[in-house]
Amino acid sequence: MLRVGLLLVMAAFAAASANAQPAVGDRYSAVDTLVCQTERNSDAQECLDGLRWTPEAFDVVCQPPAREREGDLLIRFPSPRPLGDSTNDLVAMEWYMVRDSSGKPATAPAVVIVHESGRGMTVGRIFARGMYAQGIHAFLLQLPGYGVRRSEAVRDETRLLEGMKQGIADVRRARDAVAVLPGIDSTIIGVQGTSLGGFVVATAAGLDQGYQRTFIMLAGGNLEKVLFSGQRDAARVRERLHSAGIEDDAIRALTRPIEPLRLAHRLSANSTWMFCGRRDDVVPPECSRELAQAAGLDDQHFIVLEADHYSGVIYLPIMITRMKLLMTSPENSAVDPAR
Template sequence: MTCSLRLTIGLFAVLTQGVSGIGDDNVPVSIPAVGETLQAADTLERDVDVATDAQDCLVGLRWTPADFTIRCEAAEKDRGDLLLRFDSPIDTGNKVNDNVSMEWYVARNKQRQPVAARAVVIVHESGRGMTVGRIFAKGLNAQGLHTFLIHLPGYGNRRSETSGKVEFILSGMKQAIADVRRAKDVVVSLPFVEHDVVGVQGTSLGGFVTSTVAGLDRGYGRVFVLLAGGNLADVVQSGNKDAAKIRSQLEAIGITGEQIRELSRPIEPLRLAHRIDADNLWLYSGKYDDVVPPASSFALAEAAKLPDGHHVELFADHYSGVVYLPLIIQEIRRKMDD
């Protein structure tokens, strides 16, 4: 079932309203230093799905779990407190692209000291500036959570000579799915982060990635998908604006119709939607969205069997939905406490 939301507060209030974190005498007194390294290990589940198509999809997305290193670097101005780097589980042969980058916005109390708190990984939209992603990262951090903005392949610190080439868009999403899942194991390896529940939030492009991650296994305890859904090939072939731009670029290099469907099939969220923990996923779609048509979001909600109240239909299109972000941020904060 869908329901509507009303904007009740200003975005400025959400981004500037600090809350007190809950201290713990047993937590460290500082975050890792620049240059420090930490060790982590993949916890990816490798169960067998009885559905043949789903199992084929899982085999294509999974990697062999391994130990890996987290490297701490200085954050850029207004880009969090620390920059975390780690190797992508998927080796494309491009060292710049395969060195995953994630901005850590540390939860702090009123005295600006780091505190123990739950965490949310933020998966940004397709815009190069990752503007909406940073709104979520900063807004949820202001609400007392640790937040981590992951740079998807070809974005931010992962830009290289192949970045932006349309032929790598869909294959890049496969790597993104692996990176976002590994990010959870990065987060729980850090001091101050409470391990019991880690959330993930994705918008538009990031929402499609997040939807598939939610079906990969149940590593994330809370999942929030904004302006995305399923039937990725249909979105590329019939969506307007951003989707139409991608479609035109693909057509320019001879990729059309059934080829688009075949390229998107390995990362299609609906193939794994029945595996999603429906009680802990919330989907926000735009009633007038012509980039990701409502049918895409409804398809995911139906395939995942989302309970009443878990699919929220906003009275907005793909871009005007930004006015709902303050309320969505507060709603995510509440659900992270449940």
């Protein structure tokens, strides 16, 4: 009887701890679950070898939000691919926390949001707040050089490849950081990225099957083609690279190690959804289609919006609602973009 009583007390304590109110200064222990299975495809194996890291234990720390309305807490953890800059190498995620009636974290799925290229991360925060409103814990991950990670040392165009590799690794480790926090249903953790964030997510999700749901918005594959033929945002990146003395051949060499198409076949066709714009002139639609085809996505998982790269914002409420339904329903659920 004593043993049974002890077990009941321990179970009750564990349940209470799982949803304990996190506070500034709280620290949680996490471990990388990255498992990059050996590839028969030598090109994919080469890509994996260039992106993977040795899994290890790491700490996850709660800090106060950097600004008002930028989440309930700022979650910090070390990047698995440090670049030697202390400001940039500590990853930051804004936690938009779903709470129960007592104010503690509610037990719910979670999604890591990876923002677009704009310094304000506006679209990323719209997704984060929208998913929070739908009852999903949302974590806006600030990519290298953004937000509180902003550092002149990593804004150098010649470090583009290093920064992208770091961002890809940060997104994958974020899954394991989120999983140890109170209130997180670790069986359903998704990842979503828009534009720049979509490219990062596409490659990060190809490392292994760490995330249970993957949402790629206004992005695709064939980075070389995007940079050389894309307009507006893509053209500005191209111009900055040229201004830094990085010529076309060097740009091709920079994009190859992070090319989503090299790992696209490793994406789960049942739990990956892509949304692209039919008139997108930043990310050519054929580049989105290339990634979808390489990943084996059917029409229910590859949705074409009647929009360009910017007017697609009108679909955000629809996409957020559909993401919530897909996060909380079987992974092979159909998507009706008209709903």
